Amino acid sequence: MRKRSFWIVALLFVSAVINYLDRQSLSILARTIQTDLHLTDLDYSRIVQLYLLPYTIAFMLAGRLTDWLKPRKAMAAFIFLWSVANLCTGFVRTGMQLGLTRFFLGLGEPGNWTASPKAISDTLDSKTRPLALGIISVGATVGAVVSPPVISFLALRFGWRSAFVATGALGLLWIVPWLFTYRQPTEEPAPEPPAGNALGLELKRWKQLMTQREVWLLTILRMVSDSVWYFYLFWFPKYLSDARHLTLRQLGSTAWIVYVAAGLGSILAGLAVSRRIGRGGPPVQSERAVMTVLACMAPVGAMIPLASHLSWVLFLAAIVVFAQVGWQTLAMALAFNYFPSEIVATAWGFACAGSGLGGLVSTNLIGHTITSFSYTPVFYALAVLHPIALIFLWRIRAERSATIALRPAPGIS
Numbered sequence: 001m002r003k004r005s006f007w008i009v010a011l012l013f014v015s016a017v018i019n020y021l022d023r024q025s026l027s028i029l030a031r032t033i034q035t036d037l038h039l040t041d042l043d044y045s046r047i048v049q050l051y052l053l054p055y056t057i058a059f060m061l062a063g064r065l066t067d068w069l070k071p072r073k074a075m076a077a078f079i080f081l082w083s084v085a086n087l088c089t090g091f092v093r094t095g096m097q098l099g100l101t102r103f104f105l106g107l108g109e110p111g112n113w114t115a116s117p118k119a120i121s122d123t124l125d126s127k128t129r130p131l132a133l134g135i136i137s138v139g140a141t142v143g144a145v146v147s148p149p150v151i152s153f154l155a156l157r158f159g160w161r162s163a164f165v166a167t168g169a170l171g172l173l174w175i176v177p178w179l180f181t182y183r184q185p186t187e188e189p190a191p192e193p194p195a196g197n198a199l200g201l202e203l204k205r206w207k208q209l210m211t212q213r214e215v216w217l218l219t220i221l222r223m224v225s226d227s228v229w230y231f232y233l234f235w236f237p238k239y240l241s242d243a244r245h246l247t248l249r250q251l252g253s254t255a256w257i258v259y260v261a262a263g264l265g266s267i268l269a270g271l272a273v274s275r276r277i278g279r280g281g282p283p284v285q286s287e288r289a290v291m292t293v294l295a296c297m298a299p300v301g302a303m304i305p306l307a308s309h310l311s312w313v314l315f316l317a318a319i320v321v322f323a324q325v326g327w328q329t330l331a332m333a334l335a336f337n338y339f340p341s342e343i344v345a346t347a348w349g350f351a352c353a354g355s356g357l358g359g360l361v362s363t364n365l366i367g368h369t370i371t372s373f374s375y376t377p378v379f380y381a382l383a384v385l386h387p388i389a390l391i392f393l394w395r396i397r398a399e400r401s402a403t404i405a406l407r408p409a410p411g412i413s
Contacts, residue, residue, distance in 0.1 A: 005123050007181050009132050012116045013139035015079060015174060019112045020143025020233075021150070021167045022086040022105060023051070027234045028151040028255075029160045031241050032248060036160070039095050045367025048234050049360055050099040055106035056356025062111040063349015071119035072182045076175050078111025087168025090161040113332075113352060118345040119182065121336050127277055130287070130333040134270020137329040141263035141321075145256045148237065152252025205343075215347050217392045218335055219354035222328075225389040226355040227362035228298060228382050229324050232258070235366060236317060239375050244310060254314065261318035262325040269294065269326030273333060283337040284396070287330045291393055294330075295386040297323035302383035305376040327386070334396070 026033070030044055039047070066074045085104035092098045120132045154163040209215060237255050240246045246254065269290055276286035301320040307313045335348045366378050 004181065004183070008119060008123055009135055011174070011178050011181060012119060012136050013142075015075065015112055015116065015171075015178075016136050016139025017143040017146070018079070018167065018171045018174060019082070019109055020140045021147055022082060022171065023109060024144055024147040024233055024237075025086070025089075025151050025163050025167060026051075026102065027237045028148055028251065029155055029163065029248075030238050032155060032160050033098070037092075037095050037098065039098075041371050042367055043095055044238075045363060047095065047099045047102055048363050048367075051102040051106040052230075052356055052360040052363060053106065054103055055110055056353050056360055058107050059110040059114070059349045059353035059356055061349070063114040063346040063352070066111065066114040066118050066345040066349070067343065070184045071115045071122065072179070072184055074111060074115040075119070075182070076179060078108050078115060079171050079175060079178075080108075081111075082108030083168045083171030083174075085168075086171065087165055090164035090168070110349070110352060110356070114345045114349045117332055117336050117348060121341055121344060122184070127274065129336060130270045130277070130283075130330070131267075131274040132270075133333050133336070134267045134274075134329050137266035137270070137325060137332070138263045141259050141266055141325055144233070144259035144262060147259075148252045148255040152248055156248065156252075205346075209343060209347060209350070212347070214338060214396050215350055217396050218331065218347075218351040221354075221389050221392040222331060222351050223354035223358035224385050224392070225295075225324070225327060225358075227358045228301070228320065228385055229328065230359035230362060231366060231378065231382060232317065232321050232324070234363065235370075235375075235378075240313075243375055244313065246310075254310070257314050258317045258321055262321040265294070265322035265324070265326035266329045269329050270333065273330060284334060287334040287337070288393055288396070291327055291330045291334075292390060294323040294327045295390050295393075298327075298386040299383040302380050304379050323386070338396075 026047070033039065034041075034044060062074075062078065065077075069077070082105050085101050085108060089098065089101040089105070092101055116136050117133060120129055120136065124132050151163045151167075154160075154166060236258070237251060240251055240255060241248075272290050273283075273286045276289070277283055298320055300316055304313055304316050307316060331351075332348065335351060336344055339347045369378055
């Protein structure tokens with residue numbers, strides 16, 4: 001079981017790498033694609049929104065589908081959908097076609113972030129779970145790290161379309177070892193619901209979940225704070241091109257530095273919490289304490305517009321993404337320690353929908369702000385989001401409420 005767990009975590013690490021390679025390809029090549037397809041900054045903003053809109057909605061459905069289908073089938077279905085969408089991006093000829101492929105990419109990608117934690121939750125105990133989740137989150141940041149050099153190399157060598165075709169094909173190949181490796185833990189079969197009652201039971205399940213205070217606190221927390229991460233994913237490479245005048249080759253050789261820090265934040269945050277729990281600390285309290293430290297680091301991003309040299313820009317951005325990704329990792333660990341297994345993916349998917357909604361709104365505001373003013377007000381606004389999110393973090397109760405352990409709907413969970 002230990003050996004199988006290792007390979008499960010390794011494969012989920014790789015899926016996270018692919019997930020971020022696919023989503024960040026557009027931001028790395030934004031200026032090149034805008035020139036080729038004759039797109040303005042507002043056009044680019046709308047295309048990003050066409051990704052984030054289904055991304056937001058799909059999180060609620062992806063969480064429920066994960067609880068229903070179980071991680072083995074769910075992961076295979078999700079990565080197939082988003083990989084095909086990304087591969088098709090390499091064949092678009094208009095802005096409308098580009099928006100359509102990114103729409104389906106956004107529809108499939110959330111499943112990675114509900115099925116992966118669910119697989120970890122079913123495989124590992126509460127002590128090792130934060131570190132395993134940290135490793136998976138490192139996969140996301142590794143994807144962000146390798147995106148600039150890999151995507152730039154493919155685009156410069158074979159044309160920008162090749163980057164989407166290559167990364168899309170990689171996701172399709174991943175499905176084969178996953179289906180051979182992952183086996184769903186044995187569970188007692190649930191009794192079949194009476195005929196015609198399945199829909200009513202499912203609606204009752206959602207109603208119960210929506211009355212839980214912590215579900216809403218996590219949702220608002222992510223809605224507020226994750227706009228920072230969306231900016232550094234979708235806009236920061238463009239900022240380096242537009243405001244700091246980096247070429248595509250220079251972008252490929254420098255932007256990865258920022259995302260290395262994101263990987264360190266993820267793994268070190270998970271390790272810090274795992275050690276606190278190993279010493280007897282309560283899981284939820286341990287996660288809240290480390291998240292508070294990270295939230296106090298994130299506002300340094302307000303100094304980026306004042307930096308006179310590129311090295312300072314990269315250093316400050318690295319601190320922000322270190323804090324942001326560590327924060328996201330521990331928010332995920334908090335949810336998977338707080339909610340029972342039969343509803344955890346659904347609850348987390350709903351919270352992630354809040355993240356997507358925050359990104360959707362912030363992307364629209366950022367696009368208009370950059371077009372009308374500059375990037376400077378954006379950095380100032382992002383600096384206050386984590387301190388605000390702390391208010392909601394510390395309203396999450398330190399111990400799981402007795403009412404949170406919902407009875408699963410028979411035959412549905």
